[in-house]
Amino acid sequence: MKELEDKLSNIQLKMPSKNYVTEASNIIFQAKQAERWSINKWFLAASLGLSLCFNVFLFLGESKLNKPLIAKSDAQKYDSGYSINYGISLTGIRTQNITKLWETEQ
């Protein structure tokens, strides 16, 4: 059997074609790209979701107070504080205070 083994071991398998590695590299590259896009997609979806929530949040708060919190003339003045106050108003805890603050300022 050893003799036959020696004879046979001189025979080689056919080598893969050049396309074998190229094609495999392409597959892996495309998978990497798809994975990167998939991560970006989730990030984009999360950003859009948060943005949408925030807008709904503002809309509901505005309708609860029954008037726009950001008046055109005072928009610049209260620009930085409104969103935070809005959040509190939606919970129903500090709505009165915010309204009062607004009226006082008006």
Added chain:
Amino acid sequence: MRELGKLFEQNQSRLYVLALSVTKRRDLAEDAVHDALIAVASLQKTPDNLKAYLFRVVRNKSLFIVHQQKKTEPSDFLNDDVAGDHESQVLIQQVKKHIGQLKPIQQEILIMKLFGNLTFAEIAELIETPLNTVSSHYRRGMEVLKMRLTPNERA
């Protein structure tokens, strides 16, 4: 995905030999490896042992491809480009003819061991079979092949 790329770079030859031992055709072996890479790359969650998983998928894809073949194509796994060596040419033709008559698992092991130059330990790992089973399949396969290749010695 980076892990898959690295794994392929390190094992491209072994993956090919494994697929070739099942399909016995170069083109089908390459297809099987590529199909396996696509399958593994599209997984949502990376398996715990990616290497073992990849080898298993390659083998399964190879078996599937062979099963899909409607007509038996002549085997094309040995390098018969041995110019001028008539004895080797004859031996290659005989091996091609007779190896197909062995049990499928014996064919796989013989091809990987004799022509792919893999060790028993490597083959056992690739086909997820105990080492002793691999070596006994090899021994039995070699005995049958020897009888077929050298019938005169038996008489």
